[in-house]
Amino acid sequence: MFNSIKESPIYPIVNPQSIAFFGASNNFASMGSNLLSSVRSLGFEGAIYPVHPKEKQVQGYKAYQNVLDLPETPDLAIIVLHTDIVCRAVEECGQKGIKHAIIISAGFKEVGGRGANQEKELLDVAEKYGLRILGPNCLGVINPHHKLNTTWMPYEAPAGFIGMASQSGSFINQTLGRISKLGLGFSTAFSVGNELNTDIVDCMEYLGACPHTKVIALYIEGINRGRAFLEAARAIVPHKPIVALYVGGSEAGRRAGLSHTGAMAGPDNLYDGIFRQSGVIRARSITELFDFCWALGTLPECKGRRVMIQTHSGGPGATAADACGRAGLEVPALSPQTLEKLSELLPHTASANNPVDVTFSRNPLFYYSEIPKALLENKDADILLMYCYTPTESVIRSLESLGASREEAAKQAVIRIDAQSQAIAGLLERRDKPIIGFTYSSSDDRFIQGLVERGVPVFSGPEQAARVMEALVGYSSRRHGIMAGASEN
């Protein structure tokens, strides 16, 4: 492990000052040209040197017939050539003194036979010149903080706090539309492809040291260096959570992974054991992977499994209690002190059990301030799970019924709804205990959007929220377990 990110052997792959680009031309339909477009459109500020046998200029840059002709030795080569000519290009990069490359081209180990042989040749060349290669058969890197994107899709999300290393390129760009709606984005994302000599462990170590990365997401079809993974993860987990999705555990998943990146999968329980020992939290789907990252990267530590549930409708309270119960979380009774506080805040129709079913609040804002505050202060509370439902149209109607014009009611409704989400976000800013929302509304709803924009994670149902709470509790306990183990040694 290294302490400063600049010591990472792959630092120049993620933060190049200059790039030699193989495979881009003025034919905009080609994949290489597309990739160069992506690099340009995110606003990469370093030097770009297209290498092309015929063109004099490529997309406005001066082109070079051979990499050996470049005026400097660039930090990185990006290669998007036909499989058969990749190896020669890498050889020439080595001759030029280039030490880092991303090979996007596919057709290697993952297709077997001739492709597998070509991958062996590639490894020989890389060793000969001491070249560090990401790929082949990958999409490369997204580092929005450095304005670098080597995938063929535009990076349309904020620069964020999720560091991702993925054995599928799809998951670092075909998920962007969804996560950006949650205000999430990548700090840095890697598509590792066939892992010639840079694997998911290297990327995880980089992300562990990356100051923009608050939480690490891994998509795994198979880990080749189990011991290195375990050691690296245990070094990271005390200060940064790691979440992993592993799909090789079922027979069908194993076969699909094999033909995808040639990864060798192992039995599910083997990986379960590795993750547990490593302190890594396991997700069961891509949705969960990002859900967990959202909560782990946003919320304060969840020190135990005792959940306070707040609702204003019985059904959502019952589904929430049931989801917590099934997930092994506790829904403890409220303390006499809390009950006393609540008695001043709740109407007589309310149920002051846990779940606290507020029904109609005496003062609607209590739901978003005094009541959750009282629940968070309950001595047996580790986390608050809150049902979120304030439909804009209902607020408008109730204001109209009090005499406001439609226009005035609509204006006031927005102000009130935003005040509600602000109040909850304010409670969360105290950073002592986590708050999680769940809803059955559409994610387009103004109240839900307001919460999400203000950093309160809201999930589509309590089952999803319960899984997230399990992850929060799991991270806290694994983290402390590793730290205790380390201090014993």
Added chain:
Amino acid sequence: MFNSIKESPIYPIVNPQSIAFFGASNNFASMGSNLLSSVRSLGFEGAIYPVHPKEKQVQGYKAYQNVLDLPETPDLAIIVLHTDIVCRAVEECGQKGIKHAIIISAGFKEVGGRGANQEKELLDVAEKYGLRILGPNCLGVINPHHKLNTTWMPYEAPAGFIGMASQSGSFINQTLGRISKLGLGFSTAFSVGNELNTDIVDCMEYLGACPHTKVIALYIEGINRGRAFLEAARAIVPHKPIVALYVGGSEAGRRAGLSHTGAMAGPDNLYDGIFRQSGVIRARSITELFDFCWALGTLPECKGRRVMIQTHSGGPGATAADACGRAGLEVPALSPQTLEKLSELLPHTASANNPVDVTFSRNPLFYYSEIPKALLENKDADILLMYCYTPTESVIRSLESLGASREEAAKQAVIRIDAQSQAIAGLLERRDKPIIGFTYSSSDDRFIQGLVERGVPVFSGPEQAARVMEALVGYSSRRHGIMAGASEN
């Protein structure tokens, strides 16, 4: 069981021609006034008679001091009064000869003590006059086909095919924003509350006979008439699927349900057994409940568990295969005939296993027409699971790179994307085998919206889709099981 819906003893509750309304006034902030607003805003076309001790007119209707003064005997009474005066109002309804009522008011059995006694009195009065009551402590009924909505929320969804009976009112209206985004709506929805003398079984029987209902959704905290439930369900399942969410199985869920509607829950495995014997498909969350209804109400029968998976990216193929494997679905190898057909359609980089990873199609439209057609014709195919990802911005960019102006490219992109969703919907219209989509995109994406609008269910990830496929297969097998059992008797 009855054959025509008009024989249902609760038909007038769902389809009244005239309503006596207790509890609405000209104070628009009161709950009763709010409810009357809802009834009016959906455009109810029958007569409405507000009953109010003082007002001469309520919301534009002539008001009556006592129900006995009404010029006719209405089909239905809707009661939103303080708990203490409900019983007297019901007594007067009985004297007037009214045979059906919805009691919205709460504060009865669910609060225990005095409330429980008041509920007993209510039952006595109902028996004395032969009154059929929905509630108390409920939201009543939504029947958009009859323009009737007695809940306090506006019904902002299409008139649809999902018939719902729920032991929580929340789930028939706090879910509307979400399901309407999928083009879904209720045929009729019941909030049954404390089930005085109309329970979830009565509602299920009604929905079984309802011609607008293609699939029945149940939210259950506890069933009191187990035998009746089983018999009614077994009579319905051969011609209409039933999906149920039961939350009383965990200790926390049981307690929450008890304080909510006073329902007595039973152990989880007891309900599992009841559902299995009844042919009812069990959902594990509200999200699943509607997911299952969406697919069961839209797709042709799924006769087996053999899934064809089509993707153009390796990662989604691997997660899909893994999700199917874990769900106990089969992902069989392709037949030589199918492989031969595909060889003409796929590029050499493609993987013609199952999952079929198309990578780049020779002709992009093949992905949405010839390739899925070939997979559906594979002899070992029961269902097609298709990865859906066509980001509008990428299509625009690729058209721009071919020389189109931004404006022209944007216009053409929309046409092409809509042609893709139309092509898939066209395959589904043949009604021989079901097609299900999954995506990691945002639901706002034009391609995803296009599919949804055209009746192709698309889910947020393959795990959700796999659960839906299990439900489709499960319904088919339970249905045939019940029919075979019936024919043996």
